[in-house]
Amino acid sequence: MDINRALKEKKKAMERLTDIHRRAIHFKKTHAECLGEYSKLIDSLPKGLPRWVKSELRAIDTYWHGQLHGFETPTGRQCWLEYCTKIDGKLVSNRSDSPRYYKKA
Secondary structure (H helix, E strand, C coil), rough: CCHHHHHHHHHHHHHHHHHHHHHHHHHHHCHHHHHHHHHHHHCCCCCCCHHHHHHHHHHHHHHHHHHHCCCCEECCCEECCEEEEEEEEEECCCCCCCCEEECCC
């Protein structure tokens, strides 16, 4: 695959990857839904795409996960998404500022 086509494919894939994570914020998608959409994106990439394109996509995906699940700011830790799980049939969170925080239960 020539470099111009690889760069065009990379740009389209980056836009789709950004959309996946933006929708996660706005529509409160689960982690599994984000992973499913990411897998579909990777599977839809054309054959013969250079490995460096996939590596960049993986790096951007890792960055977005960091942004969504928590990052440090001068005013403290910010989180867009909240990790929750069920314990004994009750939904609990790992975030101390959440009403579902497991230590408050």
